[in-house]
Amino acid sequence: MDTPKPECESAISMLEERKASILRAVVQEYITTAQPVGSSAIANAPGIEVSPATVRNEMVQLERQGYLHQPHTSAGRVPTEKGYRFFVNALGPGRELGAMQSDQVRAFFDHSHGELERLLHETAGLLSNLTSYAALVVGPGTRSAVVRSIQLVRVASRTALAVAILSNGAIEKGTIELDELTTDADVDLASAALARAFIGMPLDSRLAAGEGLDESVARLVDTAAAVFNPVVDGDSDHVFVGGTARMAGAFDAVETVREVLSILEQQLVVVSLMRDVLDRGLTVAIGSETGVQPLAECALIVAPYEVDGDKVGTIGVLGPSRMNYPQALSAVAVVSQQLGDRLSEG
Amino acid sequence: MDTPKPECESAISMLEERKASILRAVVQEYITTAQPVGSSAIANAPGIEVSPATVRNEMVQLERQGYLHQPHTSAGRVPTEKGYRFFVNALGPGRELGAMQSDQVRAFFDHSHGELERLLHETAGLLSNLTSYAALVVGPGTRSAVVRSIQLVRVASRTALAVAILSNGAIEKGTIELDELTTDADVDLASAALARAFIGMPLDSRLAAGEGLDESVARLVDTAAAVFNPVVDGDSDHVFVGGTARMAGAFDAVETVREVLSILEQQLVVVSLMRDVLDRGLTVAIGSETGVQPLAECALIVAPYEVDGDKVGTIGVLGPSRMNYPQALSAVAVVSQQLGDRLSEG
DNA sequence: GTTGGCACTCGAGAGCATCGAGTGCCAATC
DNA sequence: GATTGGCACTCGATGCTCTCGAGTGCCAAC
Numbered sequence: 001m002d003t004p005k006p007e008c009e010s011a012i013s014m015l016e017e018r019k020a021s022i023l024r025a026v027v028q029e030y031i032t033t034a035q036p037v038g039s040s041a042i043a044n045a046p047g048i049e050v051s052p053a054t055v056r057n058e059m060v061q062l063e064r065q066g067y068l069h070q071p072h073t074s075a076g077r078v079p080t081e082k083g084y085r086f087f088v089n090a091l092g093p094g095r096e097l098g099a100m101q102s103d104q105v106r107a108f109f110d111h112s113h114g115e116l117e118r119l120l121h122e123t124a125g126l127l128s129n130l131t132s133y134a135a136l137v138v139g140p141g142t143r144s145a146v147v148r149s150i151q152l153v154r155v156a157s158r159t160a161l162a163v164a165i166l167s168n169g170a171i172e173k174g175t176i177e178l179d180e181l182t183t184d185a186d187v188d189l190a191s192a193a194l195a196r197a198f199i200g201m202p203l204d205s206r207l208a209a210g211e212g213l214d215e216s217v218a219r220l221v222d223t224a225a226a227v228f229n230p231v232v233d234g235d236s237d238h239v240f241v242g243g244t245a246r247m248a249g250a251f252d253a254v255e256t257v258r259e260v261l262s263i264l265e266q267q268l269v270v271v272s273l274m275r276d277v278l279d280r281g282l283t284v285a286i287g288s289e290t291g292v293q294p295l296a297e298c299a300l301i302v303a304p305y306e307v308d309g310d311k312v313g314t315i316g317v318l319g320p321s322r323m324n325y326p327q328a329l330s331a332v333a334v335v336s337q338q339l340g341d342r343l344s345e346g
Numbered sequence: 347m348d349t350p351k352p353e354c355e356s357a358i359s360m361l362e363e364r365k366a367s368i369l370r371a372v373v374q375e376y377i378t379t380a381q382p383v384g385s386s387a388i389a390n391a392p393g394i395e396v397s398p399a400t401v402r403n404e405m406v407q408l409e410r411q412g413y414l415h416q417p418h419t420s421a422g423r424v425p426t427e428k429g430y431r432f433f434v435n436a437l438g439p440g441r442e443l444g445a446m447q448s449d450q451v452r453a454f455f456d457h458s459h460g461e462l463e464r465l466l467h468e469t470a471g472l473l474s475n476l477t478s479y480a481a482l483v484v485g486p487g488t489r490s491a492v493v494r495s496i497q498l499v500r501v502a503s504r505t506a507l508a509v510a511i512l513s514n515g516a517i518e519k520g521t522i523e524l525d526e527l528t529t530d531a532d533v534d535l536a537s538a539a540l541a542r543a544f545i546g547m548p549l550d551s552r553l554a555a556g557e558g559l560d561e562s563v564a565r566l567v568d569t570a571a572a573v574f575n576p577v578v579d580g581d582s583d584h585v586f587v588g589g590t591a592r593m594a595g596a597f598d599a600v601e602t603v604r605e606v607l608s609i610l611e612q613q614l615v616v617v618s619l620m621r622d623v624l625d626r627g628l629t630v631a632i633g634s635e636t637g638v639q640p641l642a643e644c645a646l647i648v649a650p651y652e653v654d655g656d657k658v659g660t661i662g663v664l665g666p667s668r669m670n671y672p673q674a675l676s677a678v679a680v681v682s683q684q685l686g687d688r689l690s691e692g
Numbered sequence: 693g694t695t696g697g698c699a700c701t702c703g704a705g706a707g708c709a710t711c712g713a714g715t716g717c718c719a720a721t722c
Numbered sequence: 723g724a725t726t727g728g729c730a731c732t733c734g735a736t737g738c739t740c741t742c743g744a745g746t747g748c749c750a751a752c
Contacts, residue, residue: 073702245608261590
């Protein structure tokens, strides 16, 4: 009884070291080949010093425990969701990004000019380039930003535009309808009142901006302030999607592609997928873990980015569940870090 | 010699009436079934009163003339690009939109609130819904719009945002970098100078806005005005794409889907595809007519929309070359009309 | 506990016959 | 002379069988 054995399997994922190595190797192999993995392929893998027979024995166990799956009796093994999950959990914090790619990221943020929306859009492109999957970028929330400029501008006889410029570079806007009687002077008064009330304050401050004004102007001010409610509530966080074409290439059933595209078109779903990561840090959701049925064959990696110490937004990549996790994870990590830095500077 | 015969085939597309009917029927059938069409299917079609044998004889001719193609000897016929082209040219100006769909469009524009970008985005969604293909919407150009508000706002110690609000509801913006020495007062001066120079003018007016100011402020004004150059040149026309998922469902090779998505991700390409339609009116480009190789299996329908009598933007749908042309054409026509009306009102 | 050996499984792929949609052509018909 | 029914022909799709081989599970030997 002097052989070391685990005295208590505290977690299901507590696998003996060799089983873990084999599982890792299977996942690794499947990620690169997209083909069911046989025992001999694993036995030949570096770091595994046992015969195919031994590997087979372990594989039977791994299958019983739900980490692997056999498409049919005489085929190799494919990782299950649980298998991927183990693989990801066991992943050390590696620097998997090649020097070339790190340079690419650095060069991108060094040379990036232009305005916030454009930057976020291009960031999505960058992230997609790095990973070959679809990239998602959710803009910084308005919570920690302060209003730098706010105004109400008449653009047509019955329409005015409320526009706020925030300290984080975001521009929030909404239209309101005017009745015919509203004079240009009223609009100007309301605009000035908004400026007095909001400039220097966060957009979500609830203020009595209309105080001491004509009732009609006060109503105008309230209406204008109200157009920013959805922004404040985060219901309209803009999300930028890039690299859908690359993602399409990663699946082989057009139906799957269609379903995933359909999800990506629903901003609300995407935003809610990404939102709850804000206070969790770098996160991976595999298949059903996303909570969205059509993403059953996908994995989603999300990380928040910090501006001046606050987690204000998130970026992520969406790919097939057999994605290159190490690479994707570090791409997301690096880009979120650098994006945060870029937005913090100045 | 008293049988009527065409004395002179002025155009290649000059087909005897029966051949034309048959060709139309083939295209129609292929559009709905996506299967090669046989002679008997056509003989049974309404409006064709001849036997399959006759149809076959005509089909041989149509194939020789390049309107049809036979995938293999014992299969039905498939329209060529030229075949589709004939079909489209022969299409009368029909009202193909069901009452339900017309209502949908009307309801949409009646209830549409909100700001320009959002409206255009949702218009893309609407158009995609109506047609089941991908929809493209290019926002109104700035040429005929007038500046209602323009300002320069400092958002960070070394960054300022130039924002212009135009009479058509568009908001144009760009960042400029400041050097450390620039004071807030300088920024305010520049902002005021911009306002004096531009408000009430089109954004592309070339003005000496910096006249009579400190050189540093004048330089600031010039830099700020310059950020709108790409906008004025039309290089940054924003394009809204909707319904990519639906479009994906219309192709059966994932590779095709990938290629088309890849095109749609390149705003520049999309905008240039749509731009040259501005002064042409409702237009159909089939396959190679688009001038973009990856769209060989696609067709693109584009129409401009008019605001106050000026053609300022374009909308369109992109689908497979075997798209439902009558329906798509009238959807594009109706939506472009109504979008123009909606943007003209007020 | 590990391993080589071995019988077994089962999908992939090749070869082959069948089926039938659709053709081209020709002679008969209107 | 245009149209048509008839008919032989073509060729992909479908289904069957056979083979091949990758990969398995199990067992006996180490």
